[in-house]
Amino acid sequence: MKKIRINSFAVLAFVVTFIFTTFNANANQTRENVIKRGSLNCGVSQGVPGFSNADASGKWTGLDVDFCRALAAAVLGDPNKVKYTPLSAKDRFEVLKAGDIDVLARNTTWTLARDGGLAVEFIGVNFYDGQGFLVRKAANINSAKKLNNVKVCLETGTTTELNLRDYFNANKLKYEQIGFTKADDAVAAYDAGRCEVYTTDKSGIAANRTKTKNPADHIILPETISKEPLGPVVRGNDENWVNIARWTLNVMIEAEEYNVTKKNIDSLKSTTDPVIKRLLGLEGDLGKNLNLDNNWSYNIVKLVGNYGESYEANVGTKTPVNLPRALNASWRKGGILYAPPVR
Amino acid sequence: MFSSNFKNNLKKNLEFFNLLPQLVLIFILIFLIYSFIINTEINLKSRNLNFGFDFLNTNTGFDVQFSLISYDGSSSFLRVYFVGLLNTLLVAIFGIFFATILGFVIGVSRLSSNWIINKLSLVYVEIFRNVPLILQILFFYFVVIRSFPNPEKSFIILNFFIANLQGIYIPKFLFVNFSSILFALLISLIGIIILKRYANKIFYDKGKIIPVIKISLFFTSVILILFSLIGQVSFTIEFPKIVKNFGIINYVGGVKLVPEFIALLFSLSLYTSAFIAENVRAGILSINKGQKEASRSLGLNDSQTLKLIIIPQALRVIIPPTTNQYLNLTKNSSLATTIGYPDLAAVFAGTALSQTGKAIEIIFIVMMTYLTISLLISFILNLYNKKIAIIER
Numbered sequence: 001m002k003k004i005r006i007n008s009f010a011v012l013a014f015v016v017t018f019i020f021t022t023f024n025a026n027a028n029q030t031r032e033n034v035i036k037r038g039s040l041n042c043g044v045s046q047g048v049p050g051f052s053n054a055d056a057s058g059k060w061t062g063l064d065v066d067f068c069r070a071l072a073a074a075v076l077g078d079p080n081k082v083k084y085t086p087l088s089a090k091d092r093f094e095v096l097k098a099g100d101i102d103v104l105a106r107n108t109t110w111t112l113a114r115d116g117g118l119a120v121e122f123i124g125v126n127f128y129d130g131q132g133f134l135v136r137k138a139a140n141i142n143s144a145k146k147l148n149n150v151k152v153c154l155e156t157g158t159t160t161e162l163n164l165r166d167y168f169n170a171n172k173l174k175y176e177q178i179g180f181t182k183a184d185d186a187v188a189a190y191d192a193g194r195c196e197v198y199t200t201d202k203s204g205i206a207a208n209r210t211k212t213k214n215p216a217d218h219i220i221l222p223e224t225i226s227k228e229p230l231g232p233v234v235r236g237n238d239e240n241w242v243n244i245a246r247w248t249l250n251v252m253i254e255a256e257e258y259n260v261t262k263k264n265i266d267s268l269k270s271t272t273d274p275v276i277k278r279l280l281g282l283e284g285d286l287g288k289n290l291n292l293d294n295n296w297s298y299n300i301v302k303l304v305g306n307y308g309e310s311y312e313a314n315v316g317t318k319t320p321v322n323l324p325r326a327l328n329a330s331w332r333k334g335g336i337l338y339a340p341p342v343r
Numbered sequence: 344m345f346s347s348n349f350k351n352n353l354k355k356n357l358e359f360f361n362l363l364p365q366l367v368l369i370f371i372l373i374f375l376i377y378s379f380i381i382n383t384e385i386n387l388k389s390r391n392l393n394f395g396f397d398f399l400n401t402n403t404g405f406d407v408q409f410s411l412i413s414y415d416g417s418s419s420f421l422r423v424y425f426v427g428l429l430n431t432l433l434v435a436i437f438g439i440f441f442a443t444i445l446g447f448v449i450g451v452s453r454l455s456s457n458w459i460i461n462k463l464s465l466v467y468v469e470i471f472r473n474v475p476l477i478l479q480i481l482f483f484y485f486v487v488i489r490s491f492p493n494p495e496k497s498f499i500i501l502n503f504f505i506a507n508l509q510g511i512y513i514p515k516f517l518f519v520n521f522s523s524i525l526f527a528l529l530i531s532l533i534g535i536i537i538l539k540r541y542a543n544k545i546f547y548d549k550g551k552i553i554p555v556i557k558i559s560l561f562f563t564s565v566i567l568i569l570f571s572l573i574g575q576v577s578f579t580i581e582f583p584k585i586v587k588n589f590g591i592i593n594y595v596g597g598v599k600l601v602p603e604f605i606a607l608l609f610s611l612s613l614y615t616s617a618f619i620a621e622n623v624r625a626g627i628l629s630i631n632k633g634q635k636e637a638s639r640s641l642g643l644n645d646s647q648t649l650k651l652i653i654i655p656q657a658l659r660v661i662i663p664p665t666t667n668q669y670l671n672l673t674k675n676s677s678l679a680t681t682i683g684y685p686d687l688a689a690v691f692a693g694t695a696l697s698q699t700g701k702a703i704e705i706i707f708i709v710m711m712t713y714l715t716i717s718l719l720i721s722f723i724l725n726l727y728n729k730k731i732a733i734i735e736r
Contacts, residue, residue, distance in 0.1 A: 028389075090697045097702075118700040119392050140590035149586055149593050151509060156689075157697030161405040165416040177406050178603075180683045181693060189683075192489045193508050194602070196591045237389055 030102050030234070030241035031075060031291060039081040042068035043101035046086040046182055049207040050314050050321035051107050051127075060084045064105035066310040067126055067232050071103060071248050073299040074292060088181050090157035093118050096235060103245055104233040107204060109159045114233075121236040123246040126307075128327040128336060130224035131163050132202040134209060137219055139196055144223035148173045153186040153195035155179070160200050163226040187211050201228045207321050244290050251297045253339035255279060255306035257330050262305040265298065278343055286342065297342065307337065383703065398699050399424070405694060407685045409601055420695055427687035428712060434607055434686065435673040435716075441612035442672060443665075446619025453624045464620065471617035477678055479614055484606035484682040491602075494592045502582050509593075511600040512583035523574025524567065531563040538562075603684035607676065615672045622664045626657035658731050666724040670717045677713075687712060 034040050044052035044064055052062040060082075069079035085101055096104045097119060107129070108114075110122040135141050144167070154160050156179035168175045178195055180186040183204070190198035191212045198205065202224060209215045234245050255261070258276055260268060268276055277283040280298050287294040304310065311328065315321045329335025387394055399421040406416050410426040411433065452464035471479070491508040492498055498506040505512040518524065535555075542553040570576070583597035630653050638652040677688035692709045696702055 090693050093697065093700060094702055114700075136590075138590050146589060148588050149595065150588070150591060156405075156683075156694045161694070162416075162698070165404060165406050169416070175406075176408060178408050178683055179685070179689075179694065181680055181689075185683070188485075193493050194489075 028238040030238045031244060034075055034102055038076065039083050040068060040072040040075065040103070041083050041085060041101045042071075043085050043087045043092060043095060043104040043106055044068070045106045046088060047184060048107060048204055049210055050319060050323070051203065051207060052084070052086075052105065053207075054084070054086075061314065063127060063310055063314045064107065064232070066304055066314065067105045067249065067252075068103060070252055070300045070304040071245060073303040074244065074248050074251075074296040077293075077295075077299050077303075079303045088157070089155050089183070090181050093120060093233075096120060096233060099235070102234070102241070107201060107230045108233055109201075110229045110231050111159060119236050120233050121242045122231050122233055123242060124249045125229040125231045126249055127203060127230040129201040129203045129228040129230050131160055131199060131226040131228060132205050132224055133221040134190070134198040134205045134218050135196060135221060137217055141221070142219075144221045144225065145171060145173075147175065147197060149175075150197050151176045151178055151195040152197045152199055153178050153180065153190040154199050155183045155186050156181060158200070159226070159228065164199055167225045183208065184211070201230065203230075203315065203321070203323055206323055207315075210320050240291055244292065247290060247297075247342065248300060250339040251279065251300050251342055252304075252307040252310065253330070253337050254342050255297075255301045256308040256337075257332060257339070260301055260306060261309055262302060265301050275341075275343075284343070387703075392700075394703065396704055398701050398704070403695065403698065405698065407690055408603070408683070409685065420691075420699065423695055424687075424691050424708070427685060427690035430685055430690070431673075431676055431679075431687040432716075434604065434611065434676050434679070434684070437608055438611040438615065438672050438676065439669050441608070442615035442619055442668070445612060445616035446665075446668075447623055449616060449620035450623025451627070453620060454627055468617045468620050471613045472621070476610065476614045476675055477681065479610040480607060480678055480682060483610045484602065488602040488606055494594065497594070505583055505594060507594075508602065510602055511605060512594045512597045513600075514583070515581040515596070515598045516578050517581055518576060518578045520574045520576045523570045523576050526574075527566045527570035528563075530570075531559070531566045534562055534566070535559045601684075603679070603682050606682055607679050607684050611672055611675060614675075615668050618668045618671075619665055622661050622668070623657070625664075626659075626661035627653060629660045630656050655731065659728075659733065662724060662728045662731070666721050666728075669720050669724065673716055673720065674713060 042065075044060065044062075047053050048062070050062055052060060052064040054060050065082075065084070068082050068084070072082045073079040085095070087095055087101075087104070087106060089106075092104055092106055092108065093114070095101055104120075105126075107127065108122075109129075110125065114120065115122050133144050133147065135147075141147065147168075152164060152175050154164065154177060161177060161179065164175070164177060175197075178186075178189060180189065183200070186200075187198060187208045189195060198208070200208070202220065205220055209218055209220070212218060232245060232249065234242055236242070254275075258273075258279065260276060260279055265280065269280060269282065271277060271280075274283060278286060279301070281287060281294040281296065285294055287296050290296065305313075308330070311325065312318065315323045317324055325333075325335060327336050329337060331338040384394075400419050402417050403420055403423050404416045407414060407423065407426055409430075411429045412422070412426060414422055414426050449464045449467055452460045453468065455461045455464070489508060491506055494507045494509055496507070498504075503514060538553075538558060539555055542555050545551050545553055581596050583594040583599070586593045586595045634652055634656065635648055638648045643651065676686055679686040680689040680693060683689070687709060692705055696705045699705070
């Protein structure tokens with residue numbers, strides 16, 4: 001047999017390059033990286049109408065998408081410089097931890113185990129939700145207490161499957177769960193009749209019901225079986241970036257509280273109200289605390305809008321998702337949205 | 344020209360210089376592995392993550408669609424690992440069984456002199472071999488099984504076979520004193536082995552043929568009936584029953600085959616059987632035509648020729664590539680993730696991973712598990728291959 005000779009120098013060169021690239025992989029400079037790259041990498045869902053969904057032309061819209069756009073507006077001054085990566089529930093945290101995305105805005109529930117155990121940071125809540133059930137009208141069921149001996153379709157790797165077990169055990173009801181790695185597959189399986197019940201957060205149910213063949217054939221049961229505070233997530237090892245993301249969301253919420261909108265923001269430049277002045281970056285130098293320009297917050301509201309505008313445009317009662325504000329109204333209007341002061 | 348001393352030195356030096364790059368490479372390889380470990384450690388530490396397998400003892404909190412051992416959300420992650428492992432082995436073992444039978448039948452049909460059988464098996468092989476497996480799985484699951492009727496309009500054959508898009512239900516046999524039957528089977532197995540040895544001896548010594556199969560069947564049935572009567576074996580049949588809960592109709596009881604399992608088993612068996620069929624065909628074709636002619640001239644009939652001359656020799660060619668197909672089938676079963684069958688990859692490397700975030704530990708465990716399964720399969724088949732290989736004298 002002829003011996004194969006390998007060029008040792010080529011191997012050496014390869015190995016050396018390899019080692020250097022591995023060692024440089026993780027720097028805690030997300031803001032610098034985003035600016036250098038000129039775009040924000042944002043992890044979103046694989047398609048939840050109203051939250052993050054791509055239309056036929058590939059344009060992403062939704063409440064979560066608007067958060068990414070606001071973050072890009074704050075850091076880069078342009079809400080369109082965002083690259084969206086659709087992720088399954090199962091993969092989302094690993095992709096974030098690996099550094100492939102800068103922020104995860106993918107209706108993700110804030111829990112202790114995730115916050116403490118996964119080395120990620122939940123920067124706030126952009127939607128207060130709770131888990132519910134979708135059933136066919138023909139099943140003649142009007143309460144979750146009557147669900148027994150049912151098959152339940154859901155997406156795995158979520159808090160949904162944990163709550164589901166808690167609920168059925170507590171009520172001594174029998175069920176069989178059929179888990180899929182894609183929400184779309186779970187909805188399709190339910191729609192085809194593989195399961196009698198589809199479960200996820202109520203916002204997700206409302207959004208996914210629009211994907212069934214005949215949305216009017218299905219009803220959402222009145223019970224809410226869990227608390228699901230959904231919010232954007234970033235890596236926990238970059239304090240500056242955590243703060244930028246957190247205060248981007250807070251600015252959107254506070255702008256709504258003080259009635260600063262996309263439309264009137266320019267006319268408010270002459271205001272004497274110090275809160276609004278700070279929001280517009282006309283007073284103080286809040287941007288410095290985040291290593292950003294002072295007009296970062298102005299950009300967020302001007303280019304994307306306040307929280308209320310984003311809500312009404314994506315999931316409000318005038319959209320197909322049709323979710324009333326309820327808990328997600330400002331604390332001044334009976335909801336529980338309460339941003340710490342932007343000052 | 345050179346003194347022999349210098350020549351010797353030069354030779355030694357050359358040997359050393361030839362060795363040097365290899366030593367450097369080994370050193371770099373060790374350094375590389377070491378740096379990977381250190382790098383991982385640093386990164387984990389910088390994110391306040393700790394490495395460890397303690398999580399295996401905590402409870403999972405989630406349920407699994409179906410499991411061969413008792414399991415619910417209060418069981419540990421270690422248990423859900425075994426749930427996934429058993430589900431993987433279940434589909435792999437049944438898959439290998441069906442793929443082998445189908446593969447042999449199709450492989451032999453490929454050489455049939457009957458034009459229709461020959462061409463039909465050719466079409467079979469070319470279709471199942473050349474369409475990507477993932478598409479076949481998706482086709483079976485999303486197209487074939489999804490077109491089954493709703494539970495209300497189930498396809499029913501006399502309560503013995505009920506099919507709808509939630510699964511296939513068959514009756515379950517519940518035996519009393521089942522151990523007597525096992526005992527009877529064990530005794531008849533021993534009997535058959537002794538008979539076979541005796542038949543072989545008679546065949547080689549006196550040239551007489553004893554009809555082993557007929558005698559064994561008779562023997563087994565007599566023993567089974569005898570033992571059932573003595574051991575007072577009785578059985579009840581548990582039929583699947585309709586349970587109605589408001590407008591929801593369900594079948595409960597009996598043996599239930601979930602659609603995810605059926606789709607995965609079907610597509611894995613068909614896909615792999617196409618490759619095995621080609622191995623079988625190659626094996627049979629590799630036997631020299633003279634062997635067949637010689638056996639005919641010795642007075643052996645067609646089935647004897649196939650059984651005694653062709654297949655034993657063909658197996659030597661068939662076994663090694665078929666081992667590969669068995670390994671492929673087992674590894675391909677991890678495509679279960681796409682249709683929600685709870686195998687090892689879906690339940691442990693999927694759900695458990697995302698619930699704990701222990702990516703490194705879980706992926707490591709799962710990789711080692713697949714490696715172990717694969718090595719076991721090839722070990723067993725290598726033993727068999729050694730047994731049937733040509734013994735050179």
